[in-house]
Amino acid sequence: MRDVAIVAFAQSDQERRVQDRNEVELLTPVIADVKEQTGMETADFGFTCSGSTDYLAGQAFSFVLTLDSVGPWPPISESHVEMDGAWAMYEAWVKIQTGAIDTALVYAYGKSSPGDLRAVMSRQLDPYYLQPLWPDSVALAALQARAVLDSGAETERDWAEVAARNRRNAESNDHAQLRGSPDPDDLLDDDYVVAPLRRHACPPITDGAAAIVIAAEDKARELSDRPAWIRGLDHRIDAQSLGVRDLTVSSSAATAAGKARVGDRAVDFAELHAPFAHQEGIVRRAMGLGDDVSINPSGGAMAANAMMTAGLIRVGEAATRITNGDGDRAVAHATSGACLQQNLVCVLEGA
Amino acid sequence: MGAAGAPAAVVGIGQTKHMATRGDVSIAGLVREAAQRALEDAGMSWNDIDAVVVGKAPDFFEGVMMPELYLADSLGAVGKPLLRVHTAGSVGGSTAIVASSLVQAGIHERVLTVAFEKQSESEAMWALSLPIPFQPPLVAGAGGYFAPHIRAYMRRSNAPDHIGILVAVKDRLNALKNPYAHVHEPDTTFDSVKDSMMLWDPIRYNETCPSSDGACALVIGGEDTAAGIDNPAWIHGTAMRSEPTMFAGRDQVLPQAGRDCAADVYAQAGITDPRGQIDVVEMYVPFSWYEPMWLENLGFAGEGEGWKLTDEGVTEMTGDLPVNPSGGVLSTNPIGASGMLRFAEAAMQVRGTAGEHQIDGARTALGHAYGGGAQFYSMWVVGAEPPQH
Numbered sequence: 001m002r003d004v005a006i007v008a009f010a011q012s013d014q015e016r017r018v019q020d021r022n023e024v025e026l027l028t029p030v031i032a033d034v035k036e037q038t039g040m041e042t043a044d045f046g047f048t049c050s051g052s053t054d055y056l057a058g059q060a061f062s063f064v065l066t067l068d069s070v071g072p073w074p075p076i077s078e079s080h081v082e083m084d085g086a087w088a089m090y091e092a093w094v095k096i097q098t099g100a101i102d103t104a105l106v107y108a109y110g111k112s113s114p115g116d117l118r119a120v121m122s123r124q125l126d127p128y129y130l131q132p133l134w135p136d137s138v139a140l141a142a143l144q145a146r147a148v149l150d151s152g153a154e155t156e157r158d159w160a161e162v163a164a165r166n167r168r169n170a171e172s173n174d175h176a177q178l179r180g181s182p183d184p185d186d187l188l189d190d191d192y193v194v195a196p197l198r199r200h201a202c203p204p205i206t207d208g209a210a211a212i213v214i215a216a217e218d219k220a221r222e223l224s225d226r227p228a229w230i231r232g233l234d235h236r237i238d239a240q241s242l243g244v245r246d247l248t249v250s251s252s253a254a255t256a257a258g259k260a261r262v263g264d265r266a267v268d269f270a271e272l273h274a275p276f277a278h279q280e281g282i283v284r285r286a287m288g289l290g291d292d293v294s295i296n297p298s299g300g301a302m303a304a305n306a307m308m309t310a311g312l313i314r315v316g317e318a319a320t321r322i323t324n325g326d327g328d329r330a331v332a333h334a335t336s337g338a339c340l341q342q343n344l345v346c347v348l349e350g351a
Numbered sequence: 352m353g354a355a356g357a358p359a360a361v362v363g364i365g366q367t368k369h370m371a372t373r374g375d376v377s378i379a380g381l382v383r384e385a386a387q388r389a390l391e392d393a394g395m396s397w398n399d400i401d402a403v404v405v406g407k408a409p410d411f412f413e414g415v416m417m418p419e420l421y422l423a424d425s426l427g428a429v430g431k432p433l434l435r436v437h438t439a440g441s442v443g444g445s446t447a448i449v450a451s452s453l454v455q456a457g458i459h460e461r462v463l464t465v466a467f468e469k470q471s472e473s474e475a476m477w478a479l480s481l482p483i484p485f486q487p488p489l490v491a492g493a494g495g496y497f498a499p500h501i502r503a504y505m506r507r508s509n510a511p512d513h514i515g516i517l518v519a520v521k522d523r524l525n526a527l528k529n530p531y532a533h534v535h536e537p538d539t540t541f542d543s544v545k546d547s548m549m550l551w552d553p554i555r556y557n558e559t560c561p562s563s564d565g566a567c568a569l570v571i572g573g574e575d576t577a578a579g580i581d582n583p584a585w586i587h588g589t590a591m592r593s594e595p596t597m598f599a600g601r602d603q604v605l606p607q608a609g610r611d612c613a614a615d616v617y618a619q620a621g622i623t624d625p626r627g628q629i630d631v632v633e634m635y636v637p638f639s640w641y642e643p644m645w646l647e648n649l650g651f652a653g654e655g656e657g658w659k660l661t662d663e664g665v666t667e668m669t670g671d672l673p674v675n676p677s678g679g680v681l682s683t684n685p686i687g688a689s690g691m692l693r694f695a696e697a698a699m700q701v702r703g704t705a706g707e708h709q710i711d712g713a714r715t716a717l718g719h720a721y722g723g724g725a726q727f728y729s730m731w732v733v734g735a736e737p738p739q740h
Contacts, residue, residue, distance in 0.1 A: 054411060054416075060408075060412075064596060064723045072593050074607065075592045075594040075608035079436065082435050082437040090434070091434065094458060095456075097452075097456035098455040098456045124417050234432070237429065239423055240420050240421050252430070255430060338420075
């Protein structure tokens with residue numbers, strides 16, 4: 001395997017509703033930022049890969065026009081996944097592993113606000129048996145939360161503490177949408193959105209964009225004084241049907257963490273893409289992260305959850321902290337699908 | 352030269368019977384039919400597969416957002432890595448390329464890749480007709496977009512009017528030799544195409560791709576896996592290129608991204624004389640006139656000369672550069688799968704498994720796909736011999 005590192009990361013402010021800029025305008029400053037950090041132009045990247053979904057834009061081929069934010073002329077080697085940008089980074093990392101290229105630009109964006117997000121996300125489900133029922137994304141998460149409560153693994157009080165900690169961590173994150181939190185005791189006075197999930201246990205609806213640059217070996221050392229080296233990277237998927245899964249655990253996250261060798265050495269901090277409060281514990285336990293691991297110093301997906309983007313931001317936030325010397329070994333995680341169906345795990349190290 | 356990384360080869364190929372409506376299967380049933388056939392062809396079972404890569408065109412075509420999530424278990428991907436590629440019309444080719452790169456990178460040994468479209472689940476015409484405020488109201492489908500570029504080609508090259516008809520007749524008659532092809536019209540003649548309704552001048556109804564339900568699947572294997580079968584199709588080069596949809600001065604007749612993509616894939620495959628070295632081409636021709644246009648873009652003919660190859664019968668199955676012996680996109684168009692079908696048919700030719708539409712002695716083949724406003728390209732060159740490193 002070639003040594004590959006994250007050498008630059010940028011994100012837009014993560015906002016409840018961006019109406020004054022379209023997707024290209026949202027992305028352009030973010031991509032300009034990583035170009036400036038690396039001193040690279042569009043033509044310098046060996047490969048460009050992005051993640052997004054047409055169902056947020058309400059338009060077929062929506063990614064075609066957002067490619068304009070890169071300025072792909074002369075023509076570039078480029079691809080796109082209909083997945084979170086973390087998987088776009090995976091595709092780019094694979095291409096570097098073939099030896100064909102040494103650098104890649106990866107970006108993602110999601111305007112979650114234009115439609116009824118809970119209804120939109122229900123379009124991910126089995127089109128014959130589930131879609132006609134319009135089961136919304138918060139209701140499905142609530143089923144999972146109920147299963148966690150019933151298992152005795154966690155309590156509603158635990159979730160209030162998770163929510164408060166994440167949003168307090170976000171106070172030091174200028175890009176986060178929700179910063180600061182009342183005390184957990186007060187949060188427990190919230191009404192249920194869908195029982196047993198109260199408002200604070202749910203993620204915000206977020207519009208945002210992010211970009212990352214990855215590079216191999218000497219190129220990475222040239223572009224960054226302290227690159228965040230990708231020492232493990234794997235992703236796995238579970239079946240979609242909730243009826244065939246034990247919702248209180250995440251087999252796919254556990255498998256991916258094992259393949260990415262999370263457990264080989266101590267982890268200083270983790271950025272987990274756990275939009276709902278009860279999901280943080282599920283992911284944590286799946287990866288075997290103990291109480292000594294600092295979780296979501298950025299505030300995580302509970303503080304900003306732009307669809308298709310929040311996973312790539314977890315990787316970028318972890319990489320930035322490694323580069324800044326806040327730790328030597330970190331885990332970044334991305335998820336997709338209802339109730340943590342698909343999971344990606346990335347281990348980052350400073351040396 | 353050679354493609355980057357470890358050697359990789361196509362070791363299994365499957366496709367569905369393509370039709371206007373595959374009402375007998377669900378979306379899951381459709382993709383599974385192709386995947387099962389690819390596995391059988393490779394002599395493998397689901398458990399032999401390390402990872403799955405899914406490709407399709409816009410999710411609105413079936414009304415399922417990110418359908419690979421729903422398809423995870425029907426494609427045997429549970430517990431495995433599953434990737435979903437979407438690069439517009441070129442996606443079937445791009446998906447095969449991503450699957451190949453997983454093997455070339457040394458990450459996996461056996462990768463299943465599947466591309467599909469079930470157009471009967473919705474109305475592609477609407478999905479392709481983008482609403483205000485995103486775009487000007489071009490409520491005319493893909494043909495309305497491409498017809499002016501064909502007109503520009505005819506003007507620039509002085510091509511006679513009948514060239515498109517020749518392509519349509521050839522591809523529709525070739526399709527009769529391909530049992531999986533959607534359109535089987537044995538009575539197709541020059542006059543029947545010429546007399547068909549004009550849809551988007553100069554594109555007639557019979558010069559247009561159909562709307563199909565269908566899927567295609569490949570198993571890509573590494574050197575050890577390929578050693579276990581008689582006739583792997585070795586991957587000699589892969590390339591993707593993209594350029595913007597719109598800018599002043601963009602040449603939409605002879606797009607630069609297509610030229611660059613071809614130059615890249617030829618360099619990897621050691622091809623310096625495409626016309627002489629490539630035995631058969633499966634190119635993405637959704638409207639008849641794109642055959643001569645791509646012949647030029649791919650370097651098989653000089654600028655303005657592509658139509659002459661078509662006119663002289665060079666691209667017939669009996670010519671020295673057969674193009675689309677499968678019947679091509681003009682006969683079968685499950686959009687997301689159409690690019691992978693081109694890549695698969697190219698591989699079938701060098702494996703000698705193309706049946707009635709086999710080109711005798713095919714050793715090197717080009718698979719080509721394009722998408723968006725003729726701005727996204729994916730290509731591969733496959734050969735009967737392993738690449739020289």
